Amino acid sequence: MRATAITRAARATAIVLTLLSAALPARADEFATLVSALGADSFAEKEQAITALGKLGDGRAVTVLTSLNDGRLLKAPDGRVLVSEATKLLDPLTGADAPDLKADALDRIRVNNRLRGTIQGALGGLILFSADPAARLAAAQDALRYPSADEAALLEKAIAVEKDPEIRAAMEQSLAAARLVSGTKQERLAAARRLGTTTDPQIKNLLDEVRAAPDTDREVRQAAEAALASINNRLWLVGLVANLFQGISLGSILLLAAIGLAITFGVMGVINMAHGEMIMLGAYAAYVCQQFFRAFLPPGWIDAYLVLAVPVAFLFAGAVGVVLERSVIRFLYGRPLETLLATWGVSLILQQAVRSIFGSPNKAVSNPSWMTGGFDLIGGFTVTWNRVVIILFCFVVLGVLALILNRTSFGLQMRAVTQNRPMASVMGIRTARIDALTFGLGSGIAGMAGVALSQVGNVSPNLGTIYIVDSFLVVVFGGVGNLMGTLVGALSLGIVNKFLEPAAGAILGKIIILVAIILFIQRRPRGLFALKGRTAEA
Amino acid sequence: MSELPRGQRNSAWGPGFWAGFVACAVVLALAVPILNLWVPSNSAVALPDYLVPLLGKYLCYALLALSLDLVWGYAGILSLGHGAFFALGGYCMGMYLMRQIGTRGVYGNPLLPDFMVFLNWKELPWFWWGFDHFSWAAAMIVLVPGMLALVFGWLAFRSRVTGVYLSIITQAMTYALMLAFFRNDMGFGGNNGMTDYKDILGWDLHQPSTRLGLYLVSTTALGAGYLLCRFVTISKLGRVLLALRDAESRVRFLGYSVTNAKLFVFTLSAVLAGIAGALYVPQVGIINPSEFSPGNSIEIAIWVSVGGRGTLSGAIVGAVLVNLAKTWLTGAAPETWLFVLGALFVATTLVIPRGIVGLLHSARWVRPRATAPLPAGE
Numbered sequence: 070m071r072a073t074a075i076t077r078a079a080r081a082t083a084i085v086l087t088l089l090s091a092a093l094p095a096r097a098d099e100f101a102t103l104v105s106a107l108g109a110d111s112f113a114e115k116e117q118a119i120t121a122l123g124k125l126g127d128g129r130a131v132t133v134l135t136s137l138n139d140g141r142l143l144k145a146p147d148g149r150v151l152v153s154e155a156t157k158l159l160d161p162l163t164g165a166d167a168p169d170l171k172a173d174a175l176d177r178i179r180v181n182n183r184l185r186g187t188i189q190g191a192l193g194g195l196i197l198f199s200a201d202p203a204a205r206l207a208a209a210q211d212a213l214r215y216p217s218a219d220e221a222a223l224l225e226k227a228i229a230v231e232k233d234p235e236i237r238a239a240m241e242q243s244l245a246a247a248r249l250v251s252g253t254k255q256e257r258l259a260a261a262r263r264l265g266t267t268t269d270p271q272i273k274n275l276l277d278e279v280r281a282a283p284d285t286d287r288e289v290r291q292a293a294e295a296a297l298a299s300i301n302n303r304l305w306l307v308g309l310v311a312n313l314f315q316g317i318s319l320g321s322i323l324l325l326a327a328i329g330l331a332i333t334f335g336v337m338g339v340i341n342m343a344h345g346e347m348i349m350l351g352a353y354a355a356y357v358c359q360q361f362f363r364a365f366l367p368p369g370w371i372d373a374y375l376v377l378a379v380p381v382a383f384l385f386a387g388a389v390g391v392v393l394e395r396s397v398i399r400f401l402y403g404r405p406l407e408t409l410l411a412t413w414g415v416s417l418i419l420q421q422a423v424r425s426i427f428g429s430p431n432k433a434v435s436n437p438s439w440m441t442g443g444f445d446l447i448g449g450f451t452v453t454w455n456r457v458v459i460i461l462f463c464f465v466v467l468g469v470l471a472l473i474l475n476r477t478s479f480g481l482q483m484r485a486v487t488q489n490r491p492m493a494s495v496m497g498i499r500t501a502r503i504d505a506l507t508f509g510l511g512s513g514i515a516g517m518a519g520v521a522l523s524q525v526g527n528v529s530p531n532l533g534t535i536y537i538v539d540s541f542l543v544v545v546f547g548g549v550g551n552l553m554g555t556l557v558g559a560l561s562l563g564i565v566n567k568f569l570e571p572a573a574g575a576i577l578g579k580i581i582i583l584v585a586i587i588l589f590i591q592r593r594p595r596g597l598f599a600l601k602g603r604t605a606e607a
Numbered sequence: 608m609s610e611l612p613r614g615q616r617n618s619a620w621g622p623g624f625w626a627g628f629v630a631c632a633v634v635l636a637l638a639v640p641i642l643n644l645w646v647p648s649n650s651a652v653a654l655p656d657y658l659v660p661l662l663g664k665y666l667c668y669a670l671l672a673l674s675l676d677l678v679w680g681y682a683g684i685l686s687l688g689h690g691a692f693f694a695l696g697g698y699c700m701g702m703y704l705m706r707q708i709g710t711r712g713v714y715g716n717p718l719l720p721d722f723m724v725f726l727n728w729k730e731l732p733w734f735w736w737g738f739d740h741f742s743w744a745a746a747m748i749v750l751v752p753g754m755l756a757l758v759f760g761w762l763a764f765r766s767r768v769t770g771v772y773l774s775i776i777t778q779a780m781t782y783a784l785m786l787a788f789f790r791n792d793m794g795f796g797g798n799n800g801m802t803d804y805k806d807i808l809g810w811d812l813h814q815p816s817t818r819l820g821l822y823l824v825s826t827t828a829l830g831a832g833y834l835l836c837r838f839v840t841i842s843k844l845g846r847v848l849l850a851l852r853d854a855e856s857r858v859r860f861l862g863y864s865v866t867n868a869k870l871f872v873f874t875l876s877a878v879l880a881g882i883a884g885a886l887y888v889p890q891v892g893i894i895n896p897s898e899f900s901p902g903n904s905i906e907i908a909i910w911v912s913v914g915g916r917g918t919l920s921g922a923i924v925g926a927v928l929v930n931l932a933k934t935w936l937t938g939a940a941p942e943t944w945l946f947v948l949g950a951l952f953v954a955t956t957l958v959i960p961r962g963i964v965g966l967l968h969s970a971r972w973v974r975p976r977a978t979a980p981l982p983a984g985e
Contacts, residue, residue: 340771342905401956401957404956405770405771406679406685406770406771406774407956407960409685409774410908410952410955410956411952411957413905413909413949413952414909414948414950414951414952414953414956415949416949417946417948417952418945418946418949418953420945421942421945421949422946425942534902538778538779538782538901541778542775542779545772545775545776576786576787576789576790577790579783579786580783580787583780583782583783587759587776587783588762590763590766590772590776591762591763591766594772
């Protein structure tokens with residue numbers, strides 16, 4: 070794998086380097102000497118020549134070394150070294166044909182495994198001059214692993230001709246690492262300062278070695294210590310940002326799962342244990358949309374399936390919610406514990422129904438291409454797009470919901486029915502219809518949450534049961550009947566969870582949170598943002 | 608609603624009650640051994656050996672349902688964490704049975720159970736000390752669920768967490784315990800739980816006679832539990848419980864200590880659940896963390912609901928009937944079981960909120976006050 074990549078990059082390098090080496094005529098003689106030295110009888114001499122060729126930074130060396138590695142480098146009786154390329158013999162110095170010789174009259178220059186290793190090393194240095202930016206970047210980062218004076222010399226040459234700022238930065242970092250180990254005192258001090266601005270664990274190890282080495286100069290040692298401290302600070306900051314982001318990401322998922330519940334449980338007072346199944350139905354709606362796009366629409370459209378899945382999931386889960394409210398829940402208003410049991414039964418039926426239709430194995434819902442990948446936020450922490458999209462989506466849903474509740478006549482009627490049902494009825498509001506629509510709204514939002522969840526995990530019939538306990542805790546923690554409470558509850562639970570995880574482990578962290586919430590509810594039985602006044606006891 | 612109609616309260620411990628109770632006890636305690644031991648095995652009414660532990664298991668479930676009915680039906684506390692008390696009692700028994708294996712385990716370690724040897728544990732953790740004595744294990748079976756319920760209930764009832772909130776935090780409690788027991792380093796066998804028991808108090812668990820003995824112990828426990836619950840619900844405390852179920856604030860204003868009454872009944876119920884779990888484990892031969900799963904605890908509520916909550920006999924009838932149906936259906940048509948269970952949940956709450964026994968009561972006695980409101984549950 071690696072060897073072929075090097076060979077390919079080496080071919081590309083050769084062209085660039087040939088041009089480059091035209092500017093270095095003084096080296097031409099040295100190159101010729103070294104190439105003929107490859108024909109030496111002893112392996113030691115060959116090895117010296119290979120190493121020297123690697124350091125020379127001459128493009129022609131790439132062809133010579135790859136041919137040597139492949140056993141295509143031949144030696145004529147007169148001492149000339151030639152490359153066998155297909156049917157021709159080429160002179161590596163000029164690149165010209167050498168028609169006067171026959172391949173079968175020449176001796177193959179032999180290599181052993183040790184020499185092959187040296188060749189790969191020499192070629193690795195030369196890749197720094199490759200025409201392929203990806204190969205150059207990989208080589209520059211790779212150079213970090215073998216810090217030495219030779220490496221430093223090569224890197225200096227490479228930096229002088231490098232145009233790409235990203236690769237240049239990587240090369241400078243590797244150069245600093247090499248100088249830290251092998252440079253003069255001044256160079257070492259400068260290198261330590263430069264390395265203090267990175268977060269690479271390899272560099273951390275390197276600095277640690279330098280600090281611990283007995284022969285290190287005192288000032289250098291201090292500089293290395295300062296650099297280490299600076300790296301540790303930076304790593305701590307990266308960890309903080311990473312935890313914060315992951316916490317917000319988890320919080321946004323909890324929030325999406327809980328918003329619908331905040332409507333059905335918080336506003337209507339209905340304990341809907343089938344809420345998790347509404348989420349699951351939404352996730353399956355996303356799966357069905359994906360399969361529909363794959364089967365019936367042109368392949369280029371597949372990325373758009375998610376856009377369709379959101380309204381489909383909303384409408385489907387919402388419709389199931391309306392049916393559930395009309396057929397079961399409306400008979401149980403005012404009997405919350407019985408509602409709990411009945412909806413639990415509904416959740417079992419829905420789970421088994423989905424299992425019968427789709428089967429119990431997990432279904433894969435793939436991210437559309439615009440949600441895959443990510444970007445590097447700060448050194449070493451990658452933010453993936455699907456998480457970012459879900460966080461944004463979650464806030465959009467929350468915002469739209471707040472608008473519906475506070476700015477539309479449906480929202481007004483909904484709040485009126487919640488606060489005083491008989492009075493709302495007297496004012497001409499069809500309370501039964503509002504009940505059904507409110508429940509449908511909560512369920513529909515759960516369906517959209519399912520679409521979001523399908524983007525970060527697998528879709529299975531018991532997807533909902535994973536989130537049901539969590540979403541109830543979020544709503545109860547935040548305070549019933551209060552969207553703000555749900556928002557704060559979800560985000561704080563998410564963030565606390567992610568900060569506990571590294572210290573206590575995922576499961577123990579979760580247990581700690583559950584216990585903390587149980588204790589919290591003792592202190593504030595009505596949650597973080599409790600309703601006050603007459604509605605509180607409704 | 609209490610199961611006692613007006614005018615019969617004085618006869619709560621009267622000859623009518625004892626006749627019914629003794630009849631049931633005799634059927635349960637005598638019919639099974641007779642059918643199992645003395646009826647020839649080729650007879651149609653013979654009870655094969657493998658059914659004995661199954662029946663014993665149902666009786667444990669019945670005791671568990673009874674314990675939930677005591678708090679839910681009479682005090683209005685719907686605990687969705689009773690599976691946790693059951694499982695804790697079961698784990699205490701499981702630990703005793705593990706220690707009884709001794710050197711007969713796969714690794715033959717005289718001190719450590721197999722899973723600890725497997726995990727490279729060097730010595731027995733402190734919380735396993737004493738479990739080689741049955742008396743210690745028996746004390747723990749009562750104390751561990753009891754203490755948990757006492758502490759949990761004290762925290763919850765003192766700050767007046769009621770209704771749905773209480774249900775949700777009890778559910779969170781059992782969920783947290785489930786996650787904890789799934790961890791290998793807790794020292795309770797992690798994922799796999801504990802199994803492969805050999806004997807109890809020197810009797811081989813694989814012998815039909817031991818199983819029959821366990822069945823009889825379960826019957827006795829259920830009978831005693833029933834009498835205890837009946838005593839509690841008929842006593843003055845029972846009247847207070849009923850009152851606070853229907854109007855908690857009013858009872859408080861009248862000067863009764865609602866917190867203490869609830870705490871007592873909750874703890875008692877947890878102890879009963881723990882005993883049920885302890886009897887359950889030797890009969891099924893395994894205990895693992897899935898017993899803590901919130902779904903199990905909710906299922907207990909449906910047994911009570913089907914049988915008729917607020918009636919002690921209803922809890923027993925419900926637990927046995929639902930589990931009979933479960934055993935039969937999961938064998939005959941596994942994929943339909945969840946549909947049936949789900950439909951049971953919906954149907955009992957919508958159509959027969961009083962449950963089977965409640966239905967029988969209203970059919971037998973036409974009472975002027977039969978239209979009294981159902982327990983609101985909150």
